[in-house]
Amino acid sequence: MTPPTGDPSPPFTDSPESSTDSSPSSTDSPPSPPAGFDFLDRALAERGAAAFVHVGDRFDADLRYLCGVAGYDGEAAFVSTGDRAVLSVPSPASGRADPAFGGEVRAHDLDASAGERASRILSDLLDGTDGNTVLVPRHVPHDAAVYLRRTGHEVASTRAVARARAVKTGDELDRLRRAQRAATRAMARAEAILAESTPEGDALVWNDDPLSAERLRRRANETLAGRGASDAGNTAVEVGGGGGFPGEGRDAGEERSADAAELSPGETVTVRLAPRGPHGYHGFLRRTFVVEGDGGWERRAHVAAEAALNAGLAHAKPGESARTVREEVLAEVAAYGFDPDASVVGDAGHGVGLDRREAPRLTGESALEAGNVLAVTAGVDDPDEGRVLLSDLAAVTDEGCELLGEYPRSIVPRSR
């Protein structure tokens, strides 16, 4: 491969000056064997690869999963050869890996290229041999792959980390439950505000002022913050229908005209929460409320949505094809007389973990297994009538599935 040509100023320079080589952990003592990387060892063996390498910034869930490292500026690098694992973190963050990380922690200069650093560490661990195959996630930064290839290695992609992340351990389930508890408290706050609101003409009034979607969103986020969770930009309050799954598709923290919109009686109000808990794992909860509804369309839609959600959850069990969950949701909505094309939108769910959306996807053929955690979504979206969506978070168990946190599904808001 021809290396990408660089700007006059680097990014792709590999002069020795551009990275420091300090190692805060002693190199005299033998590094601890990496713990919990069996899935990487298997991937290396299956592919005849010498190492796994990843580089990412603090938003990278794979690095957090592998090392528990989080919150750093710049980029961190992870290298595993099977018997040795090294994490290199930008130097002010040195040593900030999870204490449970079994590998060696080194530091590099904050402004240095973590990709170059990974390539140097790899040469060190492989004792200078080149011509090896190195596995990387497909989204590894391109410059990191360039450095690895310049050092003489073949770069090949692997989904090993994404697959491992799709199956949660007991500790991970506890962290997901905890994030979901924060979500249920924030939902209760939003629902109570709607319950306390009174119609005045076309407006809903709460605490003497018109209630807007943004005002409701902020109160829900206050509750999350007070519980030690971050809204993670994921809290969405959506009014009326015709928008598909809009909370999935844009930054809920965006200030837009829709947020300033005042809520009205009889209108569907959908609250979507996907807070990030203190360990980085996400909750996922969505409910739809109507204040002073006329009991017509939205009640029928809500009955259909709840039945469809239950139908989907009933098929969230080991051995079942992931797409069956989605198909059951769609079929049940249709069974209630709603046009599937004009009603349920999107993929009816997805895995949840260190990312708010991760494997497994519900459009694939792969079989679910115990430890998968799914946000399942069901509902009806009609541009003329409104949008009724319900989402719950469930873990696939040996027998079926278990809701991670329960929250009532009534469309009429109550103070709880």
Added chain:
Amino acid sequence: MTPPTGDPSPPFTDSPESSTDSSPSSTDSPPSPPAGFDFLDRALAERGAAAFVHVGDRFDADLRYLCGVAGYDGEAAFVSTGDRAVLSVPSPASGRADPAFGGEVRAHDLDASAGERASRILSDLLDGTDGNTVLVPRHVPHDAAVYLRRTGHEVASTRAVARARAVKTGDELDRLRRAQRAATRAMARAEAILAESTPEGDALVWNDDPLSAERLRRRANETLAGRGASDAGNTAVEVGGGGGFPGEGRDAGEERSADAAELSPGETVTVRLAPRGPHGYHGFLRRTFVVEGDGGWERRAHVAAEAALNAGLAHAKPGESARTVREEVLAEVAAYGFDPDASVVGDAGHGVGLDRREAPRLTGESALEAGNVLAVTAGVDDPDEGRVLLSDLAAVTDEGCELLGEYPRSIVPRSR
């Protein structure tokens, strides 16, 4: 380049089935010319390149800068050939680009590869000609670069977007001011809680309960949420010294033993806030307080920190080398008799914008220019005595610099 070998299941497959080709904007009407991409046009001309391409997830600040797109699941792709710009978003997010985005918006399947999609769009825009040079940011996902090369293009890195982002427009400055206002309100809340706390033995007590770092952090984050800002995982409450710039180096949302630690009288408490405002821009504010201090070391350190911060800010002006700001901060701390090696840690600041840390860096030789926005940090860190750090956010103007939001610097906490 040999394309990376794929897993049995794709990421690198390029079968037509793996991506949809729907285009919500009409292809009959000519696309609007992209607005505000002069810096890309110049980069293309300088490098003899045919196009600029980028792919990223919702955390990618470059994509947000180019298109205003945010909050989507999966990956979005941006392609510009100079006269045409196309954004492709995962389909539930279709049309969620900033209304100000002057290019064409298309959609692709949520689970499709945005890199493959970018490569197809590029072929479309270039009418099938290959052998072109295509500019990408250095952190573009590797699989996107692989698709571009497979289509027959040379891939070369550019820092054009990072450089453009380093110089803020008036609108961007307004968004930064707004985020900084949220930061000042949250700091006032934290400071008031410290002012209301009373020593009881070794503990500080607030509202009848011992005050922990985590409790203080949650109250500050409630204030951010109530103002419509996200803590963005950046709020850090640090106690005592010897940690360097720890708030820079780890996820402040992490639950760790330090957070559970109860605060004590006479101890330095450093609060770092870098909230993300509704448009994605960050504030940056850090203050250090001591409740019932003995007036000794920490007061001298605070005087030095404030003088050093002022010295740094005095050199934040157009034409000045960025590293001068840092050097002035370090020199001033030393002038107050503190050992520079054992005292100030880190780079004394960095640019702030859509990322909490971006260009310009304060370790480089490049000259500052009007529109640069800097978080400048000054202080003293002593493992035995404590840590006194102050950070302010300032915009470089034609004449010098302007603080984006002012907050008092007293070390004795007060209710404001």
